[in-house]
Amino acid sequence: MHFNQLLRERYSIRDYKPLKVSKALVIEVLEAGRMAPSAANRQPWNFILVSDENNLEKLKKAYDREWFKNVPQMIVVCGNHNESWKRSIDQKDHCDVDAAIAVDHMTLRATELGLGTCWVCHFDPAIVRDVLNLPEHVEPIALLPIGYPLENKAPAKKRKAFSEVVFEEVYGAPLKK
Numbered sequence: 001m002h003f004n005q006l007l008r009e010r011y012s013i014r015d016y017k018p019l020k021v022s023k024a025l026v027i028e029v030l031e032a033g034r035m036a037p038s039a040a041n042r043q044p045w046n047f048i049l050v051s052d053e054n055n056l057e058k059l060k061k062a063y064d065r066e067w068f069k070n071v072p073q074m075i076v077v078c079g080n081h082n083e084s085w086k087r088s089i090d091q092k093d094h095c096d097v098d099a100a101i102a103v104d105h106m107t108l109r110a111t112e113l114g115l116g117t118c119w120v121c122h123f124d125p126a127i128v129r130d131v132l133n134l135p136e137h138v139e140p141i142a143l144l145p146i147g148y149p150l151e152n153k154a155p156a157k158k159r160k161a162f163s164e165v166v167f168e169e170v171y172g173a174p175l176k177k
Contacts, residue, residue: 001111006108006112007108008154008157009111009154010107010108010111011154011155011157012117012118013116013117013118013147014067014118015070015149015150016072016145016147016149016150017072017148017149017150018070018072019147019148020051020072021072021073021115021147021148025113025115026049028113029106029109029110029113029146030049030075031109032105032106032108032109033045033047033075033077033102033103033105033106034047034102035105036098036102036104036105038085038098038102039085039097039098040085042084042085043083044079044080044081044082044084044085044094044095044099045077045078045079045080045098045099045102046077046079046080046138047076047077047078047102047106048076048132049073049074049075050075050076051073055131056071056073056074058127058131059074059076059127059128059131059132059143061124061127062123062124062125062127062128062143063120063122063123068120068145071145071147072145072146072147072148073145073146073147074145074146075143075144075146076140076142076143076144077099077102077106077140077143078099078132078138078139078140078141079095079096079099079138079139079141080095080138081093081095081137081139082137085098095139095141096141099142100141100142103141103142103144106144107119107144110146114148114152115146115147115148115149116145116146116147116148116152117144117145117146118144118145119142120142120143120144120145121143123140123143125139128143162175163175
């Protein structure tokens with residue numbers, strides 16, 4: 001699949017077939033995250049695959065949505081604040097940025113493999129920390145359900161106009177084509 005096609009076909013899946021993804025395919029997705037770039041190449045992430053029904057049920061309590069109850073597997077993306085790069089001028093921690101790049105790589109690879117994902121950031125981190133026994137310096141950043149889409153019909157993407165988000169030289173100046 002060409003990259004531009006992949007960008008247009010990837011969307012958040014909220015209905016999954018009740019099938020587990022093979023370990024080999026999940027490893028392909030995890031490898032895409034591992035290969036993502038990071039600030040100062042620190043790679044401050046951990047990816048935790050959760051397939052066990054008992055652990056899944058516990059994690060699903062962290063995000064109370066009906067569709068989430070049917071997620072067959074998930075990858076929990078964590079950021080390690082002890083390993084992340086901090087900008088020297090203002091100490092901005094790039095842990096979230098690095099984890100986000102890794103998640104994006106995984107979502108695109110999953111789409112390429114015919115799998116569905118949905119980037120979930122609105123969850124109770126205390127529940128996730130408890131279920132996964134995370135140390136204090138490791139933060140759960142995103143829950144990434146992964147599975148086979150029940151249907152594979154990409155909705156039309158709603159995006160702001162190019163001129164609303166792209167500027168030239170200074171903020172607000174339109175890009176001259």
